[in-house]
Amino acid sequence: MDVGSYDVVIIGAGVSGCAVARELSRYDAKVCVLEREEDVCCGTSKANSAIVHAGFDAQTGTLMAKLNVEGNALMWQLAKDLDIGAIQCGSLVVCTDESARDGLDELLARGKANGVPDLRIVEREELKEMEPNISDQAVAALWAPSAGIVDPFGLTIALAENAAQNGVEFEFCREVTSVRAEQDGTWLVGTTAGDVRARCVVNAAGVYSDAIHNMVSSQKISIIPRKGEYLLLDTTAGQHVRHTVFMLPTKMGKGVLVSPTVHGNLLVGPTALDVDDPESTDTTAEGLAEVAQKCALTVANVPLREVITSFAGLRAHQPDHEFIIGEVADAPRFVDCAAIESPGLTASPAVGKMVCNEVCAILGLKERPEGEWIATRKSIPNLNIISFEDWAKLCEEDPAYGRVICRCCRVSEAQIITMLHRPIPVRSLDAIKRRTGATMGRCQGGFCSPKIMEILERELGMEPESITKAGPGSEILVQKGGE
Amino acid sequence: MEQHDVVVVGGGPAGLAAAISAYEAGSTDVVVLERDVQLGGILNQCIHNGFGLHTFKEELTGPEYAARYEDRLKELGICCLMDTMVLDVSPERVVTAVNTDRGVFSIQAKSVVLAMGCRERPRGALNIPGFRPAGVFTAGTAQRLVNIEGQMPGKEVVILGSGDIGLIMARRMTLEGAHVACVAELMPYSGGLKRNIVQCLDDYGIPLLLSHTVTRVEGKRRVEAVWIAQVDEKLRPIAGTEKRYPCDTLLLSVGLLPENELSRAAGIELSPITRGPVVDERLQTSVEGVFACGNVLHVHDLVDYVSQEAAMAGRMSAQYAQGDSGEGSAARGIPLVAQGGVRYTVPAFIAPERMDQKTTVRFRVDNVYKNKFVCVYLDDQRIMRKKRQVLAPGEMEEVVLKQEHFAERDGVERIVVTLEEG
Numbered sequence: 001m002d003v004g005s006y007d008v009v010i011i012g013a014g015v016s017g018c019a020v021a022r023e024l025s026r027y028d029a030k031v032c033v034l035e036r037e038e039d040v041c042c043g044t045s046k047a048n049s050a051i052v053h054a055g056f057d058a059q060t061g062t063l064m065a066k067l068n069v070e071g072n073a074l075m076w077q078l079a080k081d082l083d084i085g086a087i088q089c090g091s092l093v094v095c096t097d098e099s100a101r102d103g104l105d106e107l108l109a110r111g112k113a114n115g116v117p118d119l120r121i122v123e124r125e126e127l128k129e130m131e132p133n134i135s136d137q138a139v140a141a142l143w144a145p146s147a148g149i150v151d152p153f154g155l156t157i158a159l160a161e162n163a164a165q166n167g168v169e170f171e172f173c174r175e176v177t178s179v180r181a182e183q184d185g186t187w188l189v190g191t192t193a194g195d196v197r198a199r200c201v202v203n204a205a206g207v208y209s210d211a212i213h214n215m216v217s218s219q220k221i222s223i224i225p226r227k228g229e230y231l232l233l234d235t236t237a238g239q240h241v242r243h244t245v246f247m248l249p250t251k252m253g254k255g256v257l258v259s260p261t262v263h264g265n266l267l268v269g270p271t272a273l274d275v276d277d278p279e280s281t282d283t284t285a286e287g288l289a290e291v292a293q294k295c296a297l298t299v300a301n302v303p304l305r306e307v308i309t310s311f312a313g314l315r316a317h318q319p320d321h322e323f324i325i326g327e328v329a330d331a332p333r334f335v336d337c338a339a340i341e342s343p344g345l346t347a348s349p350a351v352g353k354m355v356c357n358e359v360c361a362i363l364g365l366k367e368r369p370e371g372e373w374i375a376t377r378k379s380i381p382n383l384n385i386i387s388f389e390d391w392a393k394l395c396e397e398d399p400a401y402g403r404v405i406c407r408c409c410r411v412s413e414a415q416i417i418t419m420l421h422r423p424i425p426v427r428s429l430d431a432i433k434r435r436t437g438a439t440m441g442r443c444q445g446g447f448c449s450p451k452i453m454e455i456l457e458r459e460l461g462m463e464p465e466s467i468t469k470a471g472p473g474s475e476i477l478v479q480k481g482g483e
Numbered sequence: 484m485e486q487h488d489v490v491v492v493g494g495g496p497a498g499l500a501a502a503i504s505a506y507e508a509g510s511t512d513v514v515v516l517e518r519d520v521q522l523g524g525i526l527n528q529c530i531h532n533g534f535g536l537h538t539f540k541e542e543l544t545g546p547e548y549a550a551r552y553e554d555r556l557k558e559l560g561i562c563c564l565m566d567t568m569v570l571d572v573s574p575e576r577v578v579t580a581v582n583t584d585r586g587v588f589s590i591q592a593k594s595v596v597l598a599m600g601c602r603e604r605p606r607g608a609l610n611i612p613g614f615r616p617a618g619v620f621t622a623g624t625a626q627r628l629v630n631i632e633g634q635m636p637g638k639e640v641v642i643l644g645s646g647d648i649g650l651i652m653a654r655r656m657t658l659e660g661a662h663v664a665c666v667a668e669l670m671p672y673s674g675g676l677k678r679n680i681v682q683c684l685d686d687y688g689i690p691l692l693l694s695h696t697v698t699r700v701e702g703k704r705r706v707e708a709v710w711i712a713q714v715d716e717k718l719r720p721i722a723g724t725e726k727r728y729p730c731d732t733l734l735l736s737v738g739l740l741p742e743n744e745l746s747r748a749a750g751i752e753l754s755p756i757t758r759g760p761v762v763d764e765r766l767q768t769s770v771e772g773v774f775a776c777g778n779v780l781h782v783h784d785l786v787d788y789v790s791q792e793a794a795m796a797g798r799m800s801a802q803y804a805q806g807d808s809g810e811g812s813a814a815r816g817i818p819l820v821a822q823g824g825v826r827y828t829v830p831a832f833i834a835p836e837r838m839d840q841k842t843t844v845r846f847r848v849d850n851v852y853k854n855k856f857v858c859v860y861l862d863d864q865r866i867m868r869k870k871r872q873v874l875a876p877g878e879m880e881e882v883v884l885k886q887e888h889f890a891e892r893d894g895v896e897r898i899v900v901t902l903e904e905g
């Protein structure tokens with residue numbers, strides 16, 4: 001087996017790993033990302049609240065607070081550069097109990113200390129105007145106009161594509177099984193598909209970042225996967241709230257958020273339950289019932305009959321509730337980017353820069369000359385928002401824009417084909433879903449899955465039986481016949 | 484802008500029948516817009532027989548039934564644009580669509596017939612807990628894979644929901660060599676036709692578990708098992724009744740939803756019960772000149788009724804296109820009230836002064852009833868009392884109102900359709 005040799009190996013192609021990869025791609029370095037799944041964005045990055053937090057939650061002085069506020073500030077330009085969905089719609093933390101109002105003041109003060117801009121308390125009347133469906137129990141709220149929502153798939157994929165455009169290699173279905181220091185000071189990273197050598201390793205392995213860290217360090221860390229369950233509602237319910245609505249925790253407990261998404265849906269959740277198994281992304285009857293019940297604490301009449309799917313994600317929580325970023329003391333040139341839980345998505349642009357700086361300092365990397373680095377990446381057109389005139393122009397350029405494959409989310413054959421030929425390989429229905437939105441709508445792929453399978457067969461020469469939902473083991477079909 | 488008399492949105496059974504009848508009623512400038520590459524809609528994948536008993540007095544397969552209408556359509560030379568997705572229907576009846584030949588284009592129609600059909604409720608709408616692996620299909624998607632694509636979605640199968648497609652697929656998967664462990668149904672009665680339970684389950688020894696539901700899906704990548712529990716009268720799973728069924732496939736036949744995104748965008752009033760447009764006896768929606776028929780209006784049990792209903796919509800759309808809407812065309816008519824176990828009626832309004840000799844009122848009931856009378860009242864006056872031995876939610880019912888019922892009765896304020904004890 002060939003042993004690839006790199007300056008930097010990044011373990012994990014979630015939003016953090018991809019953000020680091022993109023930042024590093026500015027530098028003169030050979031970089032490889034190892035991912036155990038078949039695509040980027042398959043773990044925590046794909047199943048979360050999709051929120052760009054303002055930054056008043058984390059304790060002042062923590063890395064979490066700093067990177068949250070920095071990440072938020074970077075996100076909006078980044079979204080433009082990478083052509084992804086992000087909306088700065090603002091967030092409201094709603095107080096539903098007059099006696100708990102102190103909590104709002106506390107958040108306001110902490111937010112100011114953390115450097116969150118334009119925070120203020122809004123009283124019931126103004127709140128009702130901002131958010132007509134707010135609960136009758138709402139008395140006031142903390143208004144954070146800098147907060148917003150982002151497409152977590154779009155962000156991760158765009159970071160990866162842009163990194164790949166600039167020369168970063170991505171290796172999928174390669175699970176890291178060992179990390180060993182070699183005599184010459186390099187790292188030998190063992191995977192399920194051969195070893196790779198690296199001068200520097202970045203650990204961005206999400207819920208497995210403890211396992212990877214503990215392969216090289218005597219100072220053990222521990223990640224406790226914290227499960228969050230969500231309900232996603234149809235776009236018909238997408239206007240039910242205009243901002244991300246959180247609940248101020250009261251003695252009655254912690255609520256769930258109710259938020260629009262960049263795809264126009266309504267998202268409610270999450271629960272928070274510590275679990276043992278980092279694979280347990282299954283939803284539970286209790287969890288889903290809790291979400292359905294708790295969303296009513298802040299928002300009235302959430303139309304729960306419009307639910308189109310439910311899902312669970314695992315946050316990479318560690319007991320100190322703080323990001324672990326930096327070179328590991330007893331493992332030189334091994335850099336943690338670990339325990340990235342909420343607000344990790346928000347922080348990712350800042351996390352990418354911070355880890356990149358660390359790696360550059362360690363390896364003494366040099367920035368590539370101007371013009372040798374592509375800073376932007378184009379997405380595909382969104383047929384839900386463009387005018388019919390613009391759509392007509394697209395059809396003139398490529399008639400495949402005239403064949404609608406996913407009717408619920410308005411995705412044409414042209415968009416799917418485009419994404420099949422991007423620098424990050426696409427092989428599964430879920431990979432297409434995350435890139436185009438196809439199968440994500442109200443019929444959940446009932447109509448379009450067979451059509452997308454036909455496109456995969458035709459464009460990539462895949463056998464129907466080899467097409468998966470989300471990588472090996474998730475084949476859609478079984479072999480035909482009784483033989 | 485291109486102009487046509489009648490634009491039919493959808494070339495399934497409803498659209499085909501509507502287009503033919505519009506043409507035969509004198510509007511020869513009819514265009515059918517169909518999103519698939521062939522006409523016939525869902526009938527193309529329904530290769531079992533049993534279609535057309537009422538219409539043609541013979542048992543046809545789905546494709547054969549569709550072919551009868553397609554042949555007629557060709558004979559009349561009606562224009563059909565295939566592989567064409569309608570994007571918008573405006574209240575002014577401008578229909579905007581897209582295809583690979585013409586790109587995005589608009590047609591000004593004199594009248595529009597909505598015949599977009601319905602879709603299946605997906606798993607997500609049920610909130611079944613567990614993983615989200617491959618191997619969970621709606622029954623209709625599985626039917627397409629097996630019957631059109633010639634592919635096999637699974638070998639060890641559990642079916643949730645006893646809607647007709649689920650029952651048909653229990654038999655189909657068995658014939659293709661799969662083993663169907665059971666059909667679980669949340670309600671204490673089946674949502675499908677009695678004949679399908681007999682011919683698709685009983686004949687193959689497939690158990691129907693009434694008052695049962697799937698409580699968990701196991702398997703992170705591909706389905707490995709589902710858990711099925713009995714439910715109480717409030718439809719909640721009963722603790723201790725859970726049983727694990729190892730399988731690689733879960734098929735869902737848990738309800739059909741009319742596809743009314745275009746209607747909603749056009750500002751057409753929709754019924755919260757049928758989720759289809761609220762129509763009068765001409766099948767005209769709340770937007771003048773826009774008619775609806777078939778499963779987009781309300782989910783039918785037999786295609787024969789779809790064809791009948793669509794023929795009415797086609798004829799009325801032609802009449803409208805010819806500017807011959809007759810007396811009192813603007814008024815909606817007398818409201819129909821569904822009560823006593825009747826969930827809804829289609830139409831929801833009838834104007835006696837403009838109706839034909841007869842108007843068929845179709846409805847469904849909310850439970851299984853035995854030895855009841857279907858009664859119709861004009862205000863407090865009962866005009867009809869019809870004995871029915873069995874009424875079930877899975878089967879569509881009808882009453883026929885005649886012109887003469889309304890003779891010498893002025894100022895009727897409501898028409899009540901209800902069930903009464905014997």
